[in-house]
Amino acid sequence: MAQELEEARRMADGGKAAQLRLLFCGVGVFPTAxxxxxxxxxxxxxILVDCLPLDEIAEKIHEYDMCVCRMGNLDxxxxxxxxxxxxxxQFGMGLERVDVETATEMGIKVGRIPSDSTGNALSCAEHAIFLMLSLLRDQKGLTKSVQEGSLGIPEGRTLFGCKVLIVGYGNIGKELAPRLKAFGVRVLAVRPSWNQMYPIAAGSENVMKHSLVSNGTIPMDDFVDEKGGMEHLHEFLSRSDIVVLCCTQSPKTVGMVNEDFLASMKMVEISSPSDVSISRSLCILFPWLPVDKHSATGGVLSVVYNPGALLVNVARGGLMDYTAVSEALKSGHLGGLATDVTWVEPIDPKDPIVHLPNVVVTPHVAGVTEYSYLQMGQLVADAALQLYDGKEITGLEFVN
Structure with a gap:
C-alpha cells in the first residue's frame, strides 16, 4: 500500500518522487559526515537522511534512492x-567495500568524492606529517615523561635530512611532497606510471587556492627528487628513512607490506659505541630493541640491532600484513609504525600492537577536518539534489 501511495504522489508531481531517501551506512562512525x-x-x-546500523542495511536498502557506504559492505x-x-x-575515496560489478548490472552509479577538490588530500597530507613527527619525537615517550615528572627526555629525531618515500604518488602524494620539502626532506616516490602534467578535477578551484600546488595543472614531479615505477619500490625502500603509504587498496595491493617489503626497508646505521653513557642513551631512545646488557669485557652495553626505518599509513589498513608488521616491529627491523587505518576498524584497544612503544595509532581521522568535511558534505548534498531533479550528477568521480 505504501508503494502504491508513493507511486501516486510521483505521478501527481509529473513523475518525480515526493521525497528522496539518502542512507548513510553505520551508526556512530564518522558522525560529522x-x-x-x-x-x-x-x-x-x-531529501530525507537516515543512518542505519550495519546489520540492518541488507534488510532495508530497498527503501533508499542513494547510499553513502562509509563502513558498510555493499556486496x-x-x-x-x-x-x-x-x-x-563514499564520504571520501575508498570504494573497496562496494561490489561495483553488481552495481553496474543493477544500473546503479558508483562514484567517489575526488580528494583534490574537497581538501581531503591536503588534510591527509598534513596528518601524515603529524604521524611522522609523532614517531620521530617519540609521542608515547613524551607522554610518559610528563606523567613521571621528567624533563629533557626523550631525545627526538628531526624530519630535516630524512629521505621519505611516498608509495602511491596521487592526490595525497602531490600535497605531501611540497610540505615535506619545507622540512628539508629528500622526497622519493613511486607510482605505476608518471605523466608530466596531471589535470585538476572540475570544481576544485576553491580548494586549489589554498593548495601548495599550482592552479590549472599540476606538475606532479616538481617536488620529487627521485621518481620511479613500482618496479623500483624495493630499491627505494632500501634507501628511505620513512615510508608513507598513500596508495589505494585493490586486489593487487592488499597485503603489499609483507615480509619481502619490510625486509627491503632500510636499517638506520648506528654503530655500537664503546662509551657506556652513549650506549645507555641508545637503549633509552630505542627501548624495544634487543641489546647485549654486558659485553665480554668491561660490562659495556652495546646495541645489537639498529633501529629500522619508519612506516606511516594514511591509506588503508588492508595494505599491511598484520603478522609481518608485528614481527618486524618487535624485532626492531621496522623502527616504528604510525597508522591512521588498521586491519580491522575500529581496532581492538587490547590488540598487542597498539601497546608497542614504537607504534602510534589514530582513529581514521586523516581526512576528517572541518575544511574537508564542509566541502564533502556540500558535495553529497548537491548529488542528492541533482539525483532528485533528474539532472546530471556533477562533482563525483564515477567508476562505472
Missing amino acids: VSRTCAALKSYPH RKTLLKASRLKLIT
Whole structure:
C-alpha cells in the first residue's frame, strides 16, 4: 500500500518522487559526515537522511534512492535487494567495500568524492606529517615523561635530512611532497606510471587556492627528487628513512607490506659505541630493541640491532600484513609504525600492537577536518539534489 501511495504522489508531481531517501551506512562512525550533509540540506525537506546500523542495511536498502557506504559492505547479495537505489558514493575515496560489478548490472552509479577538490588530500597530507613527527619525537615517550615528572627526555629525531618515500604518488602524494620539502626532506616516490602534467578535477578551484600546488595543472614531479615505477619500490625502500603509504587498496595491493617489503626497508646505521653513557642513551631512545646488557669485557652495553626505518599509513589498513608488521616491529627491523587505518576498524584497544612503544595509532581521522568535511558534505548534498531533479550528477568521480 505504501508503494502504491508513493507511486501516486510521483505521478501527481509529473513523475518525480515526493521525497528522496539518502542512507548513510553505520551508526556512530564518522558522525560529522552526516551532520555536515544534513546542514547542507536544511532548506530541502524533500531529501530525507537516515543512518542505519550495519546489520540492518541488507534488510532495508530497498527503501533508499542513494547510499553513502562509509563502513558498510555493499556486496552482491545486498545490492540485489536494492531495487530503488540509483547512486552509491563514499564520504571520501575508498570504494573497496562496494561490489561495483553488481552495481553496474543493477544500473546503479558508483562514484567517489575526488580528494583534490574537497581538501581531503591536503588534510591527509598534513596528518601524515603529524604521524611522522609523532614517531620521530617519540609521542608515547613524551607522554610518559610528563606523567613521571621528567624533563629533557626523550631525545627526538628531526624530519630535516630524512629521505621519505611516498608509495602511491596521487592526490595525497602531490600535497605531501611540497610540505615535506619545507622540512628539508629528500622526497622519493613511486607510482605505476608518471605523466608530466596531471589535470585538476572540475570544481576544485576553491580548494586549489589554498593548495601548495599550482592552479590549472599540476606538475606532479616538481617536488620529487627521485621518481620511479613500482618496479623500483624495493630499491627505494632500501634507501628511505620513512615510508608513507598513500596508495589505494585493490586486489593487487592488499597485503603489499609483507615480509619481502619490510625486509627491503632500510636499517638506520648506528654503530655500537664503546662509551657506556652513549650506549645507555641508545637503549633509552630505542627501548624495544634487543641489546647485549654486558659485553665480554668491561660490562659495556652495546646495541645489537639498529633501529629500522619508519612506516606511516594514511591509506588503508588492508595494505599491511598484520603478522609481518608485528614481527618486524618487535624485532626492531621496522623502527616504528604510525597508522591512521588498521586491519580491522575500529581496532581492538587490547590488540598487542597498539601497546608497542614504537607504534602510534589514530582513529581514521586523516581526512576528517572541518575544511574537508564542509566541502564533502556540500558535495553529497548537491548529488542528492541533482539525483532528485533528474539532472546530471556533477562533482563525483564515477567508476562505472
